[in-house]
Amino acid sequence: MVFFRGQFANVVEWEEFRDDMIFWKWSNREIKKGSKLIIRPGQDAIFLNNGKIEGVFHDDGEYNVESQITPFLSTLKGFKFGFNSGMRVEVLFVNTKEFVVKWGTKNAINIPTPELPGGMPIRANGTFQFKVNDYIALIDKIAGVKNSYLVEDVKIRITAILDQLLMKWISQEGKNMFNLQANSFEIANGIRDDLDMQIIDSGMTITGFTIMSFNYPKEIQEMITKNASHGMIGDLGRYQQVSMTDGIASGKVKGGGAASDMAGMMMGMNMANEMMKNMKQNQEESTSKQETQAVTTNQKKPNFCPNCGEKTSGANFCSNCGQKLV
Structure with a gap:
């Protein structure tokens, strides 16, 4: 009799589980006396009767449907499994993950x-x-x-x-x-x-x-990149120099040919021009500084010695008392 009764029992579980499946319905079958419900981690089991929710079970594990599930179903809690009759319900398994x-x-x-x-x-x-x-x-x-x-x-x-x-x-x-x-x-x-x-x-x-x-x-995209490069480098002259240097370094402007010679000449001329500009600027700054110091020095010398009153005539020291004038 036990063997015969076991033929009616079944296992209610998510038989076609896939990671990309949102839900799967165990349907069109009758839950027999002695059946088991298996809920795996990340799953919820929803018992449906005529399209309405009878109960929702969240905790994973293995449950006896007759003793652990049926008593909690909303309208089927009084259902009694017969020897030849089972419970006709649907079970919807839902994947709870994100x-x-x-x-x-x-x-x-x-x-x-x-x-x-x-x-x-x-x-x-x-x-x-x-x-x-x-x-x-x-x-x-x-x-x-x-x-x-x-x-x-x-x-x-x-x-x-x-x-x-x-x-x-x-x-x-x-x-x-x-x-x-x-x-x-x-x-x-x-x-x-x-x-x-x-x-x-x-x-x-x-x-x-x-x-x-x-x-x-x-x-x-090329236009955006070029505009960003201009902004990072600061001025068109330096951008052209960097572009030429990148061309030689990348092999786009290869050595030994007219293009390379011309590139070298252009780079040499640009570098010479930059050096001349820097030298001229340094000289102008140095001359201006000396002139400023001379004017400042002359302005500080007194016409008469503050100690004895002798006329100084632009000297650094008083000819009468030796007082320092600057």
């Missing part, structure tokens, strides 16, 4: 900007995080008609509206189109709030949204 998803724009987003009449094509990439937070909404909107739900399903839904949200938040007033990374935190926060409003009615919430980088067209 999912991290990578995203990236498939096509460039054309952002309107006064600097470029045709708009600026921009690509972006990053990550977003989400998790299930409302089981009633999840069952009502999704689990009621699906037996499983994957992260890819959420990603498709998010990326379908992401381009529009990027355009919305990038186009906000005051954004520097040529340095969007500086505003990435503000843009990401705005997108996160909008995305959360899109999926909250499905029982999920966006817990984070980040923008790792903005990518410009090659020509725009």
Whole structure:
């Protein structure tokens, strides 16, 4: 009899578990007398009867359905397992972890900007995080008609509206189109709030949204890099010298040819000019300093000795008493 009875018992568990699966439904089967419920870490088990929640079990472990589960079900707590009859319910297993998803724009987003009449094509990439937070909404909107739900399903839904949200938040007033990374935190926060409003009615919430980088067209990126180089170096003359030096060092201007000779001559002339400028400047500064000192010295000499009153005639010492005059 024990052997026969064991044929009716079953194990209620997440049989098709995947890390990228949000929920999985154990359905269309009857829970027999002596059945076991297995809940693994990171899972919740929801007992459903006619689409309504009977009970939610959070703690992982192995449970006897008859003695440890049924007494806690809302409307089925008085259910008695018969020899040939079982309990017809559905069990929805939910993955409780926070999912991290990578995203990236498939096509460039054309952002309107006064600097470029045709708009600026921009690509972006990053990550977003989400998790299930409302089981009633999840069952009502999704689990009621699906037996499983994957992260890819959420990603498709998010990326379908992401381009529009990027355009919305990038186009906000005051954004520097040529340095969007500086505003990435503000843009990401705005997108996160909008995305959360899109999926909250499905029982999920966006817990984070980040923008790792903005990518410009090659020509725009080269212009941004060149402008940054000009700003770092300070003046066009030094920028040309550095560019020439980089060209020789990188092999783009190779030695032994006319180009290298010309580059060497230009660098030599520039260096000679700089040296002459520095020497002339130093000489002018030295002459000016000497003249200033001479004027200052002459102004300090008295016409008459302060000690004896003898006329000094521009001397450093008094000819009568020897008093120092400077």
